[in-house]
Amino acid sequence: MLTKTLLKEIPADCAAEIKALFGERFSISPPILDHHGRDESPYPLLAPQAVVFANTTEEVAALVKICDRFEVPIIPFGAGTSLEGHILPIHGGIALDLNNMNRVIAIHPEDMMVTVEPAVRRKQLNAELKDTGYFFPVDPGADASIGGMCATRASGTNAVRYGTMRENVLALTVVTASGEIIRTGTQAKKSSAGYDLTRLFVGSEGTLGIITEITLKIYPQPEEIAAAICSFSSVTEAVNAVIEVIQMGIPVARVELVDELAIAAINQHSKLSLKPSPTLFFEFIGSPHSVQEQAQHAQEIVKTHGGQDFEWAIHPEDRARLWHARHNAYFACLQLQAGCRIINTDVCVPISKLAQCIDETRKDLDGSWIKAPILGHVGDGNYHVLLVIDPDKPEDFQEAERLNAAIVQRALRLGGTCTGEHGVGMHKIDFLVDEHGAAAIDVMRTIKQALDPKNILNPGKMIRV
Amino acid sequence: MLTKTLLKEIPADCAAEIKALFGERFSISPPILDHHGRDESPYPLLAPQAVVFANTTEEVAALVKICDRFEVPIIPFGAGTSLEGHILPIHGGIALDLNNMNRVIAIHPEDMMVTVEPAVRRKQLNAELKDTGYFFPVDPGADASIGGMCATRASGTNAVRYGTMRENVLALTVVTASGEIIRTGTQAKKSSAGYDLTRLFVGSEGTLGIITEITLKIYPQPEEIAAAICSFSSVTEAVNAVIEVIQMGIPVARVELVDELAIAAINQHSKLSLKPSPTLFFEFIGSPHSVQEQAQHAQEIVKTHGGQDFEWAIHPEDRARLWHARHNAYFACLQLQAGCRIINTDVCVPISKLAQCIDETRKDLDGSWIKAPILGHVGDGNYHVLLVIDPDKPEDFQEAERLNAAIVQRALRLGGTCTGEHGVGMHKIDFLVDEHGAAAIDVMRTIKQALDPKNILNPGKMIRV
Known part of the structure; x- marks a missing residue:
């Protein structure tokens, strides 16, 4: 499933430079590597060659400048709750663990916004907001990191009312592929000032820049x-x-x-x-x-x-x-079958097509041996089929992927998208082409190549370069 | 104020190719040129070298392919209601008049969305929606075209409740600088599928692609x-x-x-x-x-x-x-002074800073001879000072620009933006740098150069290349 042929060793000079900066926060200890080689997706373990724990935006920028010179891939790592293999280092490289950057930097109830570091978790944020009378609504279920939620344009149960990360991120601090620190957006609620870089980085899955600070909208706790x-x-x-x-x-x-x-x-x-x-x-x-x-x-x-x-x-x-x-x-659902894993589909269709879409899907599923409960944020037209597989049975994988492909193609035919909220990662790269067409993918690729010419930022995810 | 030194004649071969395709819809008649050389900004008339009236997306693509070969600038033209000189052909070239593309293509009340051609006007759209029980809320005051509203990321009085064009555009058809036709987004309400090209083109002021079809959210008419x-x-x-x-x-x-x-x-x-x-x-x-x-x-x-x-x-x-x-x-306000023009400021600040911001601005204005009524979409922190000037008096221009600059710098100091809804155009190119900083502007410029390497799409606007 995963090719290791592209893995390159980190050059010794590169490792030495990073070690000089980060000391013990540069690690090649096998348990630590392993911890950064697996997420909630059904992909097998694939460990990075090193892990770096960064404490500040400036440290992230310094790391990126080194990796840029040596052309070493960097994969940002937060809560590790990706369902699509976003954090797997398929071209090797360094997992950039951001979990030390977990401060709520500033709460501005008077402007209904909050600024956080990327590893702040959803639940932690709401715990810190509790006494202010405000809350942050976007809720993907998992206790994901806010940075990861930005990277995948997450949504969840509340999105039908409050929108997704697309609507709820006001501004970002981002480290670019050349190690520059930029700020996108301001504290103003709206703006017509230039290209919408905030929305470009939201949903870019770590492939265009590394998000190190996020300003979010917050809302009054409901009466x-x-x-x-x-x-x-x-x-x-x-x-x-x-x-x-x-x-x-x-x-x-x-x-x-x-x-x-x-x-x-x-x-x-x-x-x-x-x-x-x-x-x-x-x-x-x-x-x-x-x-x-x-x-x-x-x-x-x-x-x-x-x-x-x-x-x-x-x-x-x-x-x-x-x-x-x-x-x-x-x-x-992970307990429906001993030792199982789940391949989770994530299509989203216009609401008027939802009944037809789920109906036809149910018929598909009924013709298969794979257990497949359905959950859905149905107010948005988004539903998940949890394809329960035995990871030791290749035929289970194959059948689940067949079902997944049918579900995606149906959603696309009905005017929908292959992923409502989980992102593309490794799993939906080809579906992305089906969804947008080659010309639009070319535009995305042009942007990727322009902003990350050496392809060091989470390479191999979302789009083929 | 405007330099004509960059104007290039359209090569005769280029004109001939366009004429062969568009016949009488290719025009160099002076009154038609003049009509496309002025918007609602205080800039003087600057006519394009030719005007082309396109009827379809495919015609736009064909035109762009020709202009790409001859490196001739194209400036999309809709309602001509820009306040910042967006439609002025400062590098010469062709005004692409989209007003024949004014059909509401499809209304989907069951999915609360509508698809329109770019020259559909705001009022026309709501007239066509009236009997469906739905309406489109974004309302910048002027009876602008929906395409122009996308291009400037417009908002207006209803944005405090319904958001701006950023939140209300679901999908676009866009002709790229090389004449490819792409579709961004789907009919799904949300998606995590790839870079958010929709949001990248919304607010790009005609500099990255030409918007030829728009799918918008619509809302139930209030009870x-x-x-x-x-x-x-x-x-x-x-x-x-x-x-x-x-x-x-x-x-x-x-x-x-x-x-x-x-x-x-x-x-x-x-x-x-x-x-x-x-x-x-x-x-x-x-x-x-x-x-x-x-x-x-x-x-x-x-x-x-x-x-x-x-x-x-x-x-x-x-x-x-x-x-x-x-x-x-x-x-x-245009009638406050005979023969006057208005330089309209457009800053937007966090709501908690709005009183201070307007207060200090009022004091500035009281020390000037320029009449300056204030209007504001204050629920969003966005306000306009209408600087009423005599276009024949250079000292009026100079004083208005001094006031405008002070207003912008104050807004930026308070965490705001130089433009809440009118866009950058020619007028705020330097303010954009002040707002975002050189590194973020470099990212924008990299995107512009990657997607429009010959700089033929509305050149000279928003960002210096």
Whole structure:
């Protein structure tokens, strides 16, 4: 699956220069290398040749200048929660571990923004924001690093209401491939000043620059929150209910689909007793009256689509338990089969095509031996099929990839994208070409080659050079 | 002000090839040239050497391929409402008039999106959307073309609620500098598939590619709308009221500041009798109950900041009259002085700095002979000083530019941007460097040179090559 033929040793002079700067924060200890050679993707371990732990933007810049001279690849490493092999050093090189850069630098509640270092985790950020009355909504489930979430343009359950990292990053500090430090964006909420470098680096997966500081939007903590679950006799009914809720303009905070197989896994993993049928998880936020209005309107729509057992979770602890269960669905599904791994699909389609898309996919999946629970941020048209495979069985891999390819091609035919939120990494490089066409990929490649002419920044990811 | 030394004649062979393709839609008739040599900026007429009227994306691509071979500049032309000289052919070349491409191609209410050709005007789009129950919110005042609004990353009065063109463009068709046709984005609401080319072209001012098709988000027409105006004894009080309204998270649809001088101009131009003091224009939208809730909350806040005469405009015709007056403020101010032009500043700062920023600016302006009404999309931290000048008086130009520079430098010191929505054009090229720093400008220049190596796409705008 992975070719090691491209691996180059780090030149001894290069290693010596880095060691002189970073001392013990330059490591070639095998356990440390191994720790940086695996993420949440199903790819096997592939360790880097060295790991460097940087403490500051200036240190990152100094490292990049050395690697630029010696043409040694650099792969930024945060929480290691990538699902698409983003952090695997397939051309060898140095894993740049940013986890020492984990400070919330400044909170500006009066401007509803916060500036953080890249290794700040999502949960840590919200813990630090808690007493300010604000929160950061983007929530991909995993306790990812904010830098990694920028790199993959992450989103998750709240995106239907608050948008993705695309909408919620105001400004960045970035170290370029030549080791220059640049700032993109300002603290102003909007700007027409020049090319939108912020949005160019968000979603660039470490291939154009290394993000070392991030300014994010934050939002007032909702006055009132209500969660509800509701079960359906089919996924199609559930999806049609969501489509109408969205089309009616009800500003749901979250609306998640969990199919019967995933519910069963969740019940087992989280010790719950949810009805094992396709289920929607809703969350409504706002003023008490507005929450009531939204919830009532949604409940009426859901009923007309056959929704049953609309059940409320008003108390914070009940709500937390529900969403905790939803967030752990991925890990719950990892226990559907002993020793399994998961190939996670991630297509996103226009909402009007979602029922058709999931329907046809379900039929595909029913014809296969691979267990395949479905989860979805369905309010955005984004859903995941968790293809549960035995990593020791090549036929499982092959079958899962066949299913994945069919799911992607279907989504593209329906006007969608091959990845709603996980990114391209190693896994979707060819799908990216199918999605955008050769001419648009040429434009992306031109940008990559212009900004990283020696191809040292996370080479081999997203785009072939 | 403009140097003509860089103008090159269009080679005869080039003109012949274009004429063979476009026939009478290739024009060198002086009145037509002149029509394409002026926008709403205070720059004097500078006519292109030829004008081409394209009907399709393929025609645009064919034209660009010819111009690429002969290295002839192309300047896209839509509504001609630029305030920063974007459409002036300062290196000579061809104005590419896109006004024949003015079809709304497809409306997808079920996915809340619409696809249009670039010359579709904002008002035309909303007229065509009217019966669908949806609307497109971005509203820069002028009846600009959607293509031009993409090119400058426009925003306007509704941005405080709905975001700018940055947030509201889903996908583009673009002709590159080599005449390739690419599509950026899909119909999916979100995506992590590759570099965000959509956001790179939005705001690129015609310098990276020519936008020939745009897919936009649309939104349900609000169930209930209420507008109100409220006057204050000082601009500072008004701004402080807005800051608190925004910080309290009240989802106002619009909140606009108009100072006493602009109110006087509006009264005269729109035959109104508003109290000549600093005034806020509010709009609230939502369900009837939510509008009431928002309005009441806002009214309470406004009162604590000395707001007086909170006056409602519930009836559509009253509302329309108010907002029509606000939208025509620019034209009203053009009548403050016979034969005048306006240099319009456009800074945007973090909301917490807005009162200080406008305060200090007001003091600057009070020390000058230039009439300078202030308007602002203050909910976003964006305000305009309309510097009213006599175009025949070089000292007026000089004084206005001195004031403009001071306003920009102040905004940058306060963490803001030199342009919130009008773009850079010719006018803010140096400010752009001040804002982003040389290293970030180098990244922008690298992108420009990589994607337009012969510098034929709107050369001389935004960035020096």
